[in-house]
Amino acid sequence: MNHPAATAATLPSYLDQSDAVRARFDRMKSRETILEVEHLGKTFKSASGTTVALDDINFSTQRREFLCVVGPSGCGKSTLIRILAGLEEKTSGQVLLQDKPVSGPGRDRGMVFQGYTLFPWLTVKKNVMFGLEVNGTGASTAEREALQWLQLVGLEKFAEAYPHQLSGGMKQRAAIVRALANQPRILLMDEPFGALDAQTRARMQAYLLEIWKKIDITIIFITHDLDEAIFLGDRILVLSPHPGRVQELIEVPVPRPRALMQCITPEFLATKGRLEELIHQSTGDDELESYPAVARLTDVADNVE
């Protein structure tokens, strides 16, 4: 644990940006706005009462930005991204994609889910072709494009395999290109690497950055892993729970290109300190349940520590 108070003296502020980083942000902000979320609210009504999942959410993303969303579980991250995807109705406010209000799902917003949602009855290639075909692309064009996409993520050898024959990492790579094949304006990802083991996860993160660099895509990436958010994101939207509100929109001062070693740099640690502070604040001590003390069940002399 690096407690913010103890490390503040040695670390720079997370607000400090090097010239290169600031120049990058200036360039990013000069690009056109892709997505704008205004006064977005969502209330769930159920038999057990009403839950305000999101309350007055405001933010916008520029084209080719990588925006991460973090927050404690239950703060409405999934609800937010599902509204952006059009899978959930909003209660109030609006969502503008390139200045047009969105309603319902559409091919302009691709989505990658945490669970593996490849269609099990289709081969990997057919999965990637799916979006193209339902949107009216001919079979041969769709196939050619699908193969190109699979090549991009090194899955061309598995084009004819069924999803159950792939490892978790391969499934998510296939799911990512399935979404990208539709050439959406924006890619929504809800804890896409949450089910992967640590090693695969690290490789997928690096790979996702590679893909993001090469194509014109804006990514909104939900995670509860703070390191992942800092490693991937240009900016990090921090939500607080009950009701879900925007706590802060942080510009990540870690320069690009990103590498795993950067996780011990002062900028990285300062940002992480700030995120921990925010999430600690929002969860509050009363919500962290305290576990009871464990009684000793072994001989007093038989110590392991």
Add this chain to the structure above:
Amino acid sequence: MKLFQLHRALSQRARLSIGVMSFVLPIALWSIVSYVPAVWHPQVLITDPGSADYLQVEMRMDRAAFDAEVADAKAEDRAPPQGIASNPIYLPSPDEVATAFYRSFTTPPPTQDGVWLHQSLWHSIKIIFWGFVISSIIGVPLGVLCGTYAAIARLFEPFTEFFRYLPAPAFGALAVAILGIYDGPKITIIVIGTLFQQILIIANTTRKLDIALVEAALTLGTKNSQLLRRVVLPAILPDLYRDQRILLGWAWTYLIVAELIGTTSGITWFITQQARYQHFPNVYAAIIMIGILGLGTDMILAQLSRRLFPWDRSLAKTG
């Protein structure tokens, strides 16, 4: 015991040998009852009537009555009747049934207007086939629609729930009055027996669809009108196929009652005829034939599903 660990897959050899056992055990039991005179054999088959003039060769009588007859004869110094321990005529031995089974295919029917076993069977198969096809043409689409759209489910399911409790044979007389005495009412009984269960079972299977797949399809730009064909149907197809296999088995169980309606026909006619003449080995042969046909069809369908649904993971677990 490794064999009795929960959810533990059996080795190929264990699967095969235990599977064979499942048939060997009942046949062994049947053989013991048939061939070991000490087991059961409550009757005596007369081989020599002796001095008892009311007895005849080949006649069966209760052991107690036979023993009394022997004691009487000995007391009066007459020739005692002789016989061997035997089971009642309604329990033939495996070899008698096996012979009857073989002969039913090789010897022509005894009466002029009689039919071969295989002709009876073929007629029964046609009844089942048409009953099941008609039921599926209505039941499968309706079940899928009920499982997909809550409004359609609400409209059809309460009535279907009610109707499935009505015993299909109860409609026999009605079916004859409307459709005559031949195949029409028989097929109708199969349809009534199958259809209502089919709608409910397939609706339930459809409801178990992983909604995340539908959401994934929606985010890929699939229109609502495309969802049914592009996602719902292919996703549930392996389970739907399994349901159909189970339902086909149920259709068979309605066969005998169905064939008794109007003019008795098919395998049921064969069985009742043979039973009337007390040709019980033939009765057993016919019953076993139905079992073999049913199981055989199901095994072929199971094998076919491996070809049809190579992606289906549940196939790896079940047979």
